[in-house]
Amino acid sequence: MDSLRQEKVQKFEEFVDRRLKPDLVRAIAERDKVFAQQKIFLDLRKNLENLEKNSVTSLRTLVNLGSEVYMQAEVPDTQRIFVDIGLGFHVEFTWSEALKFISLREEKLESSRVASLVIFLSQGGGFFFLNCTLQATRGVYPLNCINQSPD
Numbered sequence: 001m002d003s004l005r006q007e008k009v010q011k012f013e014e015f016v017d018r019r020l021k022p023d024l025v026r027a028i029a030e031r032d033k034v035f036a037q038q039k040i041f042l043d044l045r046k047n048l049e050n051l052e053k054n055s056v057t058s059l060r061t062l063v064n065l066g067s068e069v070y071m072q073a074e075v076p077d078t079q080r081i082f083v084d085i086g087l088g089f090h091v092e093f094t095w096s097e098a099l100k101f102i103s104l105r106e107e108k109l110e111s112s113r114v115a116s117l118v119i120f121l122s123q124g125g126g127f128f129f130l131n132c133t134l135q136a137t138r139g140v141y142p143l144n145c146i147n148q149s150p151d
Helices: 002-053 095-137
Strands: 059-066 069-075 080-086 089-094
Touching: 002 095, 080 095, 089 095
Parallel strands: none
Antiparallel strands: 059 069, 080 089
């Protein structure tokens, strides 16, 4: 009977290592990607609001030319900006149009974040449950597991 238990434990461990851990890593990466996009749009919103608040009509900035090489640039008219809308496309917006677009993108990113959080929690929960089950089959009952020792 002990060899049957060992075989089942080994199958559980293989399942955790081959299926759950990679799925959990992918879910975490997806969540981090959504957080990064949300930060970009939040920063853009703040910058636009500051430009509007301070009535900035021209400015000097640094432009990334690629490979982290920057060049100074002067923007003579800040009333229109180009926003990356994805797939390498940029759209010219007025400040108010850009703020509306940012609001729509933030709503979409929030729904993506919630969906990725649900996936992350469901996969993390499965990982947690199997880890507790594996520990219990070895006679070890960690404090963070729901089911404690049958004593």
